[in-house]
Each structure stands twice: as C-alpha cells, then as structure tokens.
Amino acid sequence: MAWLLPRLIAGLVALLVGGALGYLIGSPVHAPVLSMLLGGGCAVGVVAALDTLRGVRLIAWLRGPQDESAPRDAGFWGEIGYRVERAIRLREQGAAHEKTRLAQFLAAIEASPNGVMLLDANEQIEWCNSVAADHFGLDPQRDRLQRVTNLVRAPSFVSHLQSQRYDDAVVFRGPRGDATLSVLVRAYGDGQRLVLSQDITERERADAMRRDFVANVSHEIRTPLTVVAGFIETLSNLPLTDVERKRVLSLMSQQTQRMQNLVADLLTLAQLEGSPRPTVDRWVSVGRMLAHVSGDARSLSQGRHEIVAATVDDAVQIAGAESELLSALANLVNNAVRYTPDGGRIEIGWRLCPDGSGEFSVRDTGMGIAREHLPRLTERFYRVDGSRSRETGGTGLGLSIVKHVVQRHGAVLDIASEPGKGSTFRIVFPAARVRFLEPAPDPRRQLEATSAEAAADTR
Template sequence: MNWLLPRLTAGVLAMLAGGCAGFLVSNVEHTVVWRVLAGGAIGVALAALLDTARGYRLIEWLRGSQEQQAPRDAGFWGELGYRVERSIRLREQGLEQERLRLEQFLSAIEASPNGVMILDAGQQIVWCNGVAADHFGLDPQRDRRQRVTNLVRSPAFVAYLQQARFGAEPVSFANPRGDGTLSVLLRSYGEGMTLVLSQDVTDRERHEAMRRDFVANVSHEIRTPLTVLSGFIETMGNLPLTEVERKRVLELMAQQTGRMQTLVSDLLTLAQLEGSPRPAADRWVPLAPLLAQVESDAKALSGGNHTIEFAAANGIEIAGSHAELLSAVHNLVGNAVRYTPEGGRITVGWQQQADGSGELSVTDTGLGIAREHLPRLTERFYRVDGSRSRDTGGTGLGLSIVKHVVQRHGAELQVDSEPGKGSRFRIVFPAARVRTLG
C-alpha cells in the first residue's frame, strides 16, 4: 500500500488545483460548489492523462530491447520501471556468468586428451570436443543434431550403444579412420542423455604387445641355455665320460653360462639407461682412448680373421658418459665383426662436419641387411636371422642399447645397408656435444 498514498495525495492536489482554476474561470452565475467540482474534474483528468503517459512510456520501454535505461518518472510507474529494470539487469548478469562458466567448462573439456561427446535421448550429437571429432571422423559443427550411428558405423560401437551398458567395461574397436584402436566408455546422465568418452589406446596396446614380447623373448633366451646346462649336468651325473668328453662338456657349459651372463648384463644395461637421467653435457670424454679400447677388443674378437682399421680421433671430445659411449661403439663394432665373413674389412671413422657436428661411423663388408628389416633393427630381440645371431653369440639387445645411448646424448643413429655389400652405421652427434682441442 506504500504506492497508494502518493497517488491519492497527487490526486487531491490535482483536484484542488483544478478547483481553484475552475473557480477563477467560471461564470459569475455558477455557484462556488459547481466551480470546485468542475475544477476537480479537470484536475483528475490531467492527473489521469499524466499517469497514462508515464505508463505508456514504461510499456514502450518493455516492448523494446531494454538496453536503454528505464523511464525515470516519479510515482508508481517510475518505481515499477526501476524495479523491472533492476530485475532484468540482475538476470542478464546471472546469464552472463552462467555463459562464462559454460565456456570455461567446455574449454577445459576441449583441452582434455580424451574425446568427449554428448548425445541426447535420440542418440543425436549435442556437442563433441575436437579430440572426439578426430577419433570418430566427425565435424564438430556440421554433424550436430545428427544421429551418431549414421556417422559412426563400427559394429562394435553400434552394438555397445544400443545395449546401453553404461556400467560395463569399455569397448575397443578399430579407429574409423583405420589408423589405430579406440577405447569407448558410455555414461548416462540427466534425462536420457549419454556421455561418450573415447581414448586412443594404440600406443598402449603397442607397448603392451612389446612388453609381452619382451617377457617371452627373455624367457626363451634364458630357457635355451638352461636346458642345455641341465642336459649336460644330467649327462655328467649319469654317464661315464672320458677326459676328452668331460672337457668338451665343460667347455659347452661355460659357453652357455657366458651367454646367460651376457644376456643379463645387457638387460641390466638397458634398465639403467631407461631409468637414469640423461648424461651431463659438461663432462667431456676423449674419443681417441675410447676407440683404442674398442679396437683392442674388436681385434681379440676377430682373432685375426678380419682387417680392422680405426681412424685417428686425436683432440676430439664428446660430452656425455664414457661408459655409455663405450658400450654403444663396442656393440656396433662387435656386430660388424660377428656378421662379417673371414677376410672382410671393418672400418671405424670420424668426420667433423662444417656445422660443428661430428659423425662416428662403423662400416663393414659383411652380409648386409635387407631394406625391410632396417626400421626394426633397434627393437629388443629383433633379429634378421635368429639362428645366425645365436651362432655368433648375440643377445638381440645390442642395437637397442645403441639406440638408447644415442638418444640420451642427443644424437641420431643412421643405417645404410645392402644385402651382399655390407652395412654402415653412423652416429651423428650435435655440435653442442662435440669439441676439438687445439
């Protein structure tokens, strides 16, 4: 009722003012009462006209966009306009805050490494982030409001979605683009809404396969010499052997024991390389004495059956770990000796490049490697010819060790080979890791 008193007061004042005006302008023959009533009627009409004009201005403002300020009139209509405008502004502020929160939320989902897609009750796409669009081959804008099963037709995905097994384990299927494997999980929320979460598990599956292969290969590599040793032990315990036979058996047992020791040593080396920090870039290793040590071991391994040449590397130093660099070069030269027939040549060279980088190369005239095997040479236990590698005493881990050492020193391993013409392995060190002393 607070709004009524000002209106009554305004009306009474208008009536009195009108009455006075009517009294002044009336004819002499009219009585005072009629003069007052006539003036009051005129005042009421003026007040009503003014009130109507204020209400009309407010209605016109409400019909518009409300971007401008509400009419600032006195009385009821002015107060009403102020209240309405304030309510509208508060609502606009609330909507703007909600819009900003929604944008931040969607931006966070967009930055997720996983795919997120929202489906309505009819399995139509409401929204998806860029990762989900990439996973399913969709267009985030064009494909909205499209039924997802019309666009993603993988049988495993369609069956999973139709069964609506929201609490089940994720389903995996080939990426619709045909270049990997997707894992998809469904979650329900709201009124019939479905959240589709996708993840590219190609690398995970590849690593898991590599882990299984690694365990299988290690088990196989260890089982073979253990089986041989077990057989020899049983032979020595059950059969009478001559001194020559006994020495032969012990010699073979020593070979198998050495093979297992080498395998375990290489496995420990790999584990250390993978679990330790990169070698410091401020510890300089002289290359000449390192190559001299490798040359001595290579000639002992060759037994004079090959021509082995090492280039001079006086004054050359490489930043890194002496033990790791020695292991890498030793593996490369050892492989060259093992896979080069008698009378072949092994050459170890060093070349300083114009940009300050350096190239250490190991070249042989051995059997060579077919092109299809080159990309997989550094995989653990990968052998071009398994039987030949075991005959030469290789563990199948040497080039994997070389790859890790090269990567840890910021270098690059390059391989050139051709069957029947030999191979060339090159380690290219960056300029920051090479220096030449005067």
C-alpha cells in the same frame, strides 16, 4: 503500499482545485454546481492522463532492449520502473555469470586430453570437444544435432550405445584406422548420455611390446637353461670320460655365458631408459675410445680378420657419458667381427664433417643385410638370421642399445648395407658435442682454409 497514499492525495487535491476553479467560473453564469463538477472531473482527468503517460513510457521501455535506464518518474510508475530495472539488471548479471562459468567449464573440457561428447535422448550430438571430434572424425559445428550413429558407424560402438549397458568401456578402431579408441558411456539427466573417449594406441603398442619382450626374454633364457639342464642330467646319469666331461662343461659354460650376456644387456637397456640424458660438460677422448674398441675387436677376432682402425689425436673429444659411448661403439665393432667371415676386412673410422659434426663409422665386408630388414634392425631381439645370431653369441639387443645411446647423445645412426657387399654403420654426433683442445689444430679451420684456397685457384 507507500505509493498509494500520494496517488490518493494527488487525486483529491486535483479534484478540489478543479472543483474550486469550476465553481468560480460557473458562478457568473448561474451554474456553479455544474461547473464545479466539470472542473473537478477535468482536473482528475489531467492527473490520470499524466499518470497514463508515465505508464506508457515505462511500457515502451520494457518493450525495447532495456539498454538505457528506465524512465525516472516520481511516484508509482517511477517506483515500478526502478524495481523492474533492478530485477532485469540482476537477472542479466546472473545470466552473464552463468555464461562465464559455462564458458570456463567448456574451456576446461576442451583442454582435457580425453574426448568428451554430449548426446541428447535421441542420440543427437549436443556438443563435443576438439579431441572427441578428432577421435570420431567429426566437425564440432557442422555435426551438431546430428545422430551420432549416422556419423560413427563402428559396429561395436553402435551396439554398445544401443545396449543401454554401460558398465564397461568398448574398444574399437578409429574412423581413420590408425588409432585404437576406448569409449566409456554414462547416462545422465533425462535420457542424455556422456561419451568419454581415449586414444589408447600407444598403450596398446606398449602392452604388445611388453608382451613380445617378455616372450622373447623367456625364449632366449629358456633355450640355454634347457641345454644346461640336459647336460646336468647327462653328468648325473651317464659315466663320461674326461674328454667328454670337459666338452660338456665347456658347452655348459658357453650357455651360462650367453645367459649372463643377455642379463647384462637387459640391465644396460634398463639403465639407459631410466637415467637422465648425458650432460654436455663431460668430455671423452675420441682417440682413447677408438683404441679401446679396436683392441677389443682384435681380441674377439683372434687374427681371423684384417682390422684397420683410424688414429685420432687425444685432443679430439666428444661430450657425453664414456661408458655409454664405449658400449655403443663396442656393440657395432663386435657385430662386425661376429658377422664377417674369416679373412674379411673391418674398418673402424672417425672423420670430421664439413658442418663441424663428427662421424664414427664401422665398415665390414660381411654378408650384408637386405634392404627390407634395415628399418627393424634396432628393435629388441630382431634378427635377420636367428640361428646364425645365436651361433655367434649375439643376444639380439646390441643395436637396440646403440639406438638408445645415440638418441641420448643427440646423434644419428645411419645404416647402409647390401647383401654380399658388407655393411657400414655410422654414428653422426652434432657439432655442439665435438671439440678440440689446444694446441691441437682444429680440423674445421683446416677444411675452411683448404676450401678458400681451392676457390682462389679456381678464380
């Protein structure tokens, strides 16, 4: 109430001053009382007019955008203007702070790897992040305030949303058909709903691969175990001659070796998937590796094939893990031996490409592979001819091991084959993983010199 007393004093002073002036003016005309009353009234009116003017200025400021400061008047209206402006500024600061927090919150939701969509009580889209828009095929701006069931028409999603039972997530195919979505709905507020979506395509694919892998491993192991169990029962219940017993034991040994090979390949794959990528500072001699795998090929062939291996200087080296590289090359060479008929030809080669990369190749004159099978050859347990693969002792994991080794060394696996004309498997190593030790000449320089001489002769 500190503003009331000054206003009363100002009004009283104006009344007294106006009355006194009126009395002095009215005395000569013999009307002092009337002049005093008129003078006092006029003085109070002037004070009231000035006070009203200040109020009008404050009201005009309040009706405007309040960008500028409130009128800085003294007294009552100055106090009101100050307090109103302060309240407005505090509210603006609070609104700006809340707006910043909302923007940060929405930015955090936008950065989420999962889709987030807000629905009102009428199932209309209030807001969604870009991930949810991609999952459901929506436009975050255009589709706002649209009924979600008019835009996302998957029957399982619509029935789940309208069922009002949101304990479990619903899984369905995305609108483009290339993704599997898991959608969880949660109710909040006054009939509003929060829709959380997640792309589980890779997880579903991984689960399917894991199920197929377990089924394939179980099948691959069960077959030799059944054979071994049958032979054990035969040895236990039937009197066999020495020749028959030796044959049974030989077959049991073959099946046991088959299971050991399968377990060894599985362990190799697990090691490749779980270990870090090979570094580029460990160098392996190409010539030594070719000599090693060609020796294994001749041992496996036992003279049934013509095996030709390239001779490479020990100064030529590849950066990588020697055990992994030998495993990949040996799998390619062993496959060529297994699937090439007797009398066929197998070529194990190495060459330097014009761009400096190195290419290891295995070429055979076997039965060849139809084009439709080539993209799936590196899948685990994939066989073009399952019965023949088992007869040759293959586990179905060799080319999968080759693929992993190639990827870990930054190389590329190329397969070319045609039924009846044999197959060619190439592993191309990048130039950064190929080097030549002195004093061996760098074949790349020889290629450049030859190209330069050919160009000069042409001129």
